[in-house]
Amino acid sequence: MVPQTIFERFSMEADQIHSYQFLDVVAWLHDFKPDRVFYDDFLKSHGLDANKKTIVVREEEFKASYVHKKIPCAL
Numbered sequence: 176m177v178p179q180t181i182f183e184r185f186s187m188e189a190d191q192i193h194s195y196q197f198l199d200v201v202a203w204l205h206d207f208k209p210d211r212v213f214y215d216d217f218l219k220s221h222g223l224d225a226n227k228k229t230i231v232v233r234e235e236e237f238k239a240s241y242v243h244k245k246i247p248c249a250l
Contacts, residue, residue, distance in 0.1 A: 182192050215225045223229070 179189070179192055179194070183189065218225045218229070
């Protein structure tokens with residue numbers, strides 16, 4: 176998404192630049208509008224109280240370029 180010339184402009188050498196295919200979350204969430212009704216219905220369908228705080232945990236994508244070693248998450 177960022178052209179190589181941009182990195183070269185900031186004094187990086189071509190052999191220091193490594194490209195890979197990805198799409199930043201910001202790019203596909205830029206126009207996201209939360210739906211409170213959907214959220215409340217989802218929590219209710221899972222027996223959760225919408226009046227309490229909710230913590231969401233997202234595991235890293237196992238195929239992501241930044242994941243070098245898969246570490247199991249035990250809850």
